[in-house]
Every structure is written in C-alpha cells, then in structure tokens.
Amino acid sequence: MKRLDTETRQILIKEAVLDIISTEGMSKLSTKNIALKVGVTEGAIYRHFKSKKAILLSIILDVYENLVVKQEEIAISNLAPSKKLFTFFCKQIQYLIKNKGITILLFSEATHSNDSELKKQLLKTLKAQKQLLIKIVQEGIDKNVWDKNLNLNDFSTLYMGIPVILNIELILQKEKFKSDEFCTKMFYLLLKILKK
Numbered sequence: 001m002k003r004l005d006t007e008t009r010q011i012l013i014k015e016a017v018l019d020i021i022s023t024e025g026m027s028k029l030s031t032k033n034i035a036l037k038v039g040v041t042e043g044a045i046y047r048h049f050k051s052k053k054a055i056l057l058s059i060i061l062d063v064y065e066n067l068v069v070k071q072e073e074i075a076i077s078n079l080a081p082s083k084k085l086f087t088f089f090c091k092q093i094q095y096l097i098k099n100k101g102i103t104i105l106l107f108s109e110a111t112h113s114n115d116s117e118l119k120k121q122l123l124k125t126l127k128a129q130k131q132l133l134i135k136i137v138q139e140g141i142d143k144n145v146w147d148k149n150l151n152l153n154d155f156s157t158l159y160m161g162i163p164v165i166l167n168i169e170l171i172l173q174k175e176k177f178k179s180d181e182f183c184t185k186m187f188y189l190l191l192k193i194l195k196k
Contacts, residue, residue: 010048012038014059018101026104053115056105060121063102067095068128075132081140085190088136090183092129096163097179100170103163130156137194146194155193162186
C-alpha cells in the first residue's frame with residue numbers, strides 16, 4: 001500500500017473528524033474513532049497532529065482560508081450589492097454543506113471549550129465574516145438600494161444564525177434537502193429585511 005504524504009493524511013484526518021461530528025456527534029470524536037475512520041493507528045494520528053485540539057484548530061484555520069478569504073473577494077468585487085450578498089451567502093451555504101460538521105464544531109466545541117486559542121481563532125473567523133457582511137450591506141445602503149435605518153449589527157447577528165437553520169434543515173430533510181432552494185429562500189428573507 002502506498003504511503004500518503006503528510007498533507008494528504010492531514011486532509012483525510014480532518015475529513016474524518018468532520019464526518020464523525022456530523023454523523024455521530026461531538027461525543028464520539030476520539031482519536032480511536034478518527035483512526036478507525038482513516039484506517040490508521042492512533043499513533044499515526046499523532047504523527048500528523050500533536051493533539052485533538054491541533055486537529056480542531058487546523059479545521060478552524062481552514063474555514064478562514066477556504067471560506068472567509070473567498071468571501072472577502074466577493075465583498076470587494078464590482079458586483080451589485082444584491083448580487084454580492086447572494087454570492088457571499090450561497091458560497092457560505094455551499095461550503096457548510098460540503099464540510100458537514102463545521103457548524104457543529106464551530107458552535108459547539110470551540111465555544112464550549114475553555115481553550116483560548118480555539119476561541120480566539122473562532123472569534124477571528126466570525127468577526128471577519130460579520131465585517132464583510134456589514135461592508136456589503138453598507139454599500140447597498142450607500143447606493144440607496146437598502147433601508148438606511150437598518151441596524152447593521154442586528155442584521156449581521158441574524159445572518160450569522162442561518163448556519164444553525166441550515167443544520168436543522170439538513171437533519172430533517174436529509175436526501176430531500178436542496179441547497180439551491182435553501183440559498184434562494186433564505187436570501188429572499190434577507191432581502192425583505194433589507195428592503196426600503
């Protein structure tokens with residue numbers, strides 16, 4: 001059997017973590033279960049990551065690099081505010097669907113653990129998303145597209161709750177869930193709030 005390089009093995013380990021979280025819950029996340037899912041020994045897990053915390057931190061860093069950075073590109077693009085918001089939002093939904101378990105990880109382990117490093121990185125990620133969202137909405141207000149009386153912090157807080165709704169829908173709908181319909185439905189609800 002061909003040995004995989006460290007980067008590939010780390011990706012497989014992180015994918016296994018997210019799979020365990022999304023299908024079995026945080027309580028089943030152990031190095032033993034991760035090793036079984038990846039098909040390696042527990043010792044092999046520790047050759048690629050110093051600890052379970054290191055795996056979780058790496059996943060949170062991935063969220064920043066693979067989602068927030070892409071959302072920043074959207075926020076500074078020349079798209080119209082409505083198109084920007086739709087693209088920004090749907091990019092996030094698609095990412096969360098592709099990486100099932102991310103939302104549970106972000107809002108469960110990182111927020112309930114007493115680990116300052118995990119919380120710091122989570123806060124950085126969420127704060128960056130919130131600032132980018134506010135930038136898009138402010139642009140729409142400045143261009144007289146959306147209501148100037150809108151409280152941007154309240155709107156962004158409401159927006160940040162959508163991943164929780166997504167998780168509920170994914171659990172309840174399973175195979176019937178359609179990401180495009182979810183994006184469109186939630187986006188139009190956001191537009192109703194923004195409307196003048």
